[in-house]
Amino acid sequence: MPTRTPPPALAELRKSGATKVKVAVSDIDGVLRGKYLHIDKFAGACEGGFGFCDVVFGWDMLDSPYDNTTATGWQHGFPDALARIDLGTARRVPWDNGVPFFLGEFVNADGTPHPLCPRQALKRVLARASRLGYTVMAGMEFEWFNFRETPQSWAAKRGQPPEPITPGMFGYSILRMADHPGFFNALMDEMLAFGVPVEGLHTETGPGVYEAALVFCEALEQADRSILFKTGAREIGKRFGIMPSFMAKWSQQYPGCSGHIHQSLSDGKSNLFYDADSPRRMSRLFESWLAGQLKCLMEFAPLFWPTINSYKRLVDGFWAPVKPTWGLDNRTASFRVIAGSPKTTRLETRCPGADVNPYLAMAAVIAAGLHGVEQGLALTTPPITSTNQGAEDIPRAPRSLIETTRILRESRIARDWLGDTFVDHFAATREWEWRQWQDGVTDWELKRYFEII
Structure with a gap:
């Protein structure tokens, strides 16, 4: 029987010791x-995948199993699902002694994509783009x-206010960058070494707020980088006694945290969004x-706003847009058209919060x-000007997760792109999240009712 040649990534790992x-x-x-x-277990996983308990799709972020899902759950006994390693995601973790690192995705026993896997959901959408002849950047x-x-x-x-690393409202501050230079520089340098290059990093408006823009690339790689950035920032922060939070809105007093997504289409040679002969360069x-994004925003909304807290960010008068509007280089619109040169022309979707699953938010946008x-x-809706001027007759976004979840569940467009199994399961998980909120007693209720009512 002939000896199989190990994948180059595996051969390099063995050679490295x-x-x-x-x-x-x-x-x-x-x-x-x-x-x-173990390196030997990894070698086997490279060839045939490895078992990973499917409870990762059957519980919430605090490890409480859902009681309303059918594709996974107690009724199935939480068996192993098959995880496949993507060798193309190879990198080393600079802050963990350079340990080799790989991302994986889930497949069925026959090798077909697992219907609940977020990375596979994005790949499903990107495959359809490829069939149309487009590469999504x-x-x-x-x-x-x-x-x-x-x-x-x-x-x-116990949920009382955390202590920000710096006080006050000080966006784009060189001074505040100097307050924690070790952490600030580690984010730039160690993320780069981790294969997650940061294009720009600065302070934002609010106590202890940073903003990072990741370098533009193909969509799947961008989603990989994004999920790694969020985790990596937390891991790096531990070394400096800093806890980053990507919660959409941690305080009523301050602006929320966004997760803007920039996009363009390429044919492999040029930016297909640019047209020099168009008055708008579009x-x-x-x-x-x-x-398409204007039409479908609400049908995909829970993938942009996936938590109870997401909707606390959607407040009139703050930076987060609350209506499906577009504008030319207008940051108050949900969709900001940046139309200039062949290199820079793109769409910025400004609706998502920082609390998104990057794979699912990217899949929804695309x-x-x-x-x-x-x-x-056809683009028949005119652009807004100023702050929502021209959007008076456009309905605002719903203010709760359960409302947008019901829209998603009924969406034929979402089912067409993401599949019935995924939509049913994701909708069930959001309904579960809503129920946990319904059962909770908050400090707002105690402050409002405890003494007076």
Whole structure:
């Protein structure tokens, strides 16, 4: 029987003397779940995959199993699902002694994509784009607050206000960058070494707020980088006694945290969104892409706003847009058209918060845009000017997760792009999240009713 040649990535690992490998997969909420594998176990996993308990799709972010799902759950006994390592995601973790690291995704026993896997959901949408002849290019930006906390100190506070690493409202501050230069520089330098290059990093408006923009690249790689950035920032922060939070809105007093997604389409040679002959420098393809997102925003909304807290960010008068609007270089619109040179022309979808699962938010943005392209939708809605001027008759976004979840569940467009099994399961997980909120008693209720009523 002939000897099989090991994949180059595995051969390089053995040559390097590595004895263990770190692997991770995304759960429904965009939380990376992973483990270390012995190098021999990893070698076997490279060939045939490895077992990973399917509870990662059957519980919430605090490990409480859902009681309303059918594709996984107690009724199935939480068996192993088959995880496949993507050798193309190879990198080393600079802050973990350079341990080799790989991302994985889930497949069925016959090798077909697992219907609940977030990374596979994005790949499903990208495969459809490829069949249309397009390569999707993307970038992500994240805003997040940083606190002088540890898991232990935060648990001891029982939800009371955390301590930001800097005071005041001071965006684009050179001065505040100097308050924690070790952490600031580690984010730039160690993320680059981790294969997650940061294009720009600065302070944002709010105590202890940073914003990072990741370098533009193909969409799947961008989603990989994004989920790794969120986890990596937390791991790096531990070394400096800093706890980053990508929660959409941690305080009523301050702006929320966004997760903007930039997109363009390429044929492998040029930016297909650019048209020098158009007064707006927008191609007809770009206009159909934008029309699709305007039309489909609410049908994919729980993938942009996946938590109870997401909707606390959607407040009139703050930076987060609350209506499906578009504008030319207008940051108050949900969809900001940046139309200039062949290199820079793109769409910035400003609706998502920093609490997104990057795979699912990216899948939703691209599916909505491609729906507009497939249907040849015309851009008939005029751009807004100033702050929502021209949007008076456009309905605002719903203010709760259960409302948008019901829209998603009934959406034929979402089912067409993401599949019935995924939509039913994801909708069930959001309904579960809503029920947990319904059962909770908050400090707002205690402050309002405890003494007076």
